Amino acid sequence: MIKKLFLPLVVCIIMFSGCVTNSEFEKSITIQAPKEIVFAIITDYENYETLLPMLHDSVTIVSEEKKGNGVVWESTGSFKNHKFTSQWTVTEYIENEKVVIKDLDKGIGETVLTVKDVNPIETEYTMYLRTKMYKPYEKDFIAIYEKEMKI
Numbered sequence: 001m002i003k004k005l006f007l008p009l010v011v012c013i014i015m016f017s018g019c020v021t022n023s024e025f026e027k028s029i030t031i032q033a034p035k036e037i038v039f040a041i042i043t044d045y046e047n048y049e050t051l052l053p054m055l056h057d058s059v060t061i062v063s064e065e066k067k068g069n070g071v072v073w074e075s076t077g078s079f080k081n082h083k084f085t086s087q088w089t090v091t092e093y094i095e096n097e098k099v100v101i102k103d104l105d106k107g108i109g110e111t112v113l114t115v116k117d118v119n120p121i122e123t124e125y126t127m128y129l130r131t132k133m134y135k136p137y138e139k140d141f142i143a144i145y146e147k148e149m150k151i
Contacts, residue, residue: 021132028126035115035123039096042113042125045073045088055079068093072104108132 031038041047049056056077063072071090078084085105092100096115103109109131116124 023129023131025129026127028124030118031123031125032121033123034121035117036096038115038123038125039099042115043067043093043099045071048075062087063089068095103131 041051046059046061048059056075058077059073059075061071061073063070065071069090069092071093072087074085074087076083076085087104088101089104090099091102092098098112098114101111101113109129111130112126112128114126114128118124
């Protein structure tokens with residue numbers, strides 16, 4: 001009896017184990033603005049619904065901290081007709097240089113955003129994203145970030 005119940009479970013695990021993939025995306029662009037302005041924009045988490053409306057319908061900071069390490073926010077959105085709610089936290093913050101953001105809920109993602117001077121009026125902005133996702137969605141998900149990095 002146990003074998004009859006266990007075998008379908010094993011088959012399902014084997015079938016669906018190949019559906020999740022580890023994805024990485026990294027891209028740098030030069031922006032015509034000082035790094036302080038670029039950094040202020042990329043760390044304005046409640047503005048993510050404007051920066052990435054394809055992923056964030058709403059963003060609310062839920063921590064007492066509003067800036068720096070330990071900021072936590074909740075995001076609701078949709079992707080491929082799937083609604084989701086996620087919590088994110090800042091795990092590393094170096095003013096006007098780097099911010100590391102991790103998914104608190106599912107532990108499936110980490111984003112590293114960096115800025116550095118090219119010259120006094122230009123900034124190199126780099127986004128590195130590492131996440132686990134459903135393999136058929138990988139291409140479309142990465143396309144969203146490609147689009148952001150063309151702005």
